[in-house]
Amino acid sequence: MKIEKIGVLGCGLMGSGIAQVAAAAGFETVIREVSDDLLDRGLERINRSLERAVEKGKLDETQREGTLARLTGTVDLAALHDCDLVIEAIVENPDEKRKTFVALDQEVQEKALFASNTSSLTITQLAVATTRPDRFVGLHFFNPVPAMKLVEVVRTLLTSDEAFAAAFDVCRRLGKQPVACKDNSGFIVNRLLVPYLLDAVRGLEEGIGSVEDIDLAMRLGTGYPMGPFTLLDMVGLDTTVFIADIMFEEYREKRFAPPPLLKQMVQAGRLGRKSGRGFYEY
Ligand code: CAA
């Protein structure tokens, strides 16, 4: 499986990061959003990120221009027809994802490999919506994508050895460290991280400390780079509630249940960094 051209679905937090990393690594990259307005916002995020990298001396001007030249934005699914790999990073909703993969399956060349960046859905339920479950993997990137080294590579009972090997190889070419995971809701990282984040919110509800003090304590007491509330704001509280609902539905264990405070913050439009306010104001 020769991978030279990558398609990315969704130009939100994760899709924009994945597309940036793919184009910077030398792949022809096409990113698809649902509207021109959302596409412009996503491409602007990539522009700012590349500018920061230049300012920090991580990238020179030629590399920045090369990255942008390899990147095309579109609202047309058919523009992904000749991609060798398509990575889906749309909203964490099983029906939306399945619907999107059914449409994608009809548009994209038969030999192409499909991947989902889902945080919490099993890959199997998405793969079987297509005619190519043998060429379907999970590629779970971490936020912020340009900075985080890990990609969880998920194989299902139906994934071929060739597809799995190609997915591993592409992660290395993207400058990432792949880790093999079984197809369980939350894979490795979110199986451990999500209960911790939700428990921080339950701790706040119970009054164990303030948002600032819980964050400070976890940073200084455990050496984590961010406290749980800073991290929740970065991930997005809406996305966290979607993930918690899916994992709770899967495991039926209280540790995965979204706490009432988190749900109310989402209902109130406090989604974290992306909406200007979550546990903190931005
Ligand atoms: N977008 C792109 N790049 C960013 C960024 C952003 N929003 N924020 C920081 N970076 C990059 C910087 O460019 C820098 O890159 P270089 O090392 O190449 O220069 C690097 O991150 C470090 O940045 P800073 O020195 O400015 O900041 P820092 O030292 O405070 O580190 C951090 C920032 C990397 C985000 C660090 O705080 C961290 O690791 N936090 C934890 C992040 C984490 O846990 N992510 C996983 C979330 S869970 C998930 O993703 C799975 C899921 O399904 C929900």
Ligand code: NAD
């Ligand atoms: P986001 O809300 O920032 O972005 C999702 C984008 O997808 C939106 O811009 C939306 O307009 C777009 N979209 C919706 N339907 C589409 C379609 N059919 N075609 C193209 N675009 C479409 O969400 P996000 O945080 O980037 O999360 C995306 C995926 O990545 C989710 O599955 C999430 O669970 C996963 N993920 C998120 C994080 C995180 O920290 N936020 C980390 C790892 C994985």
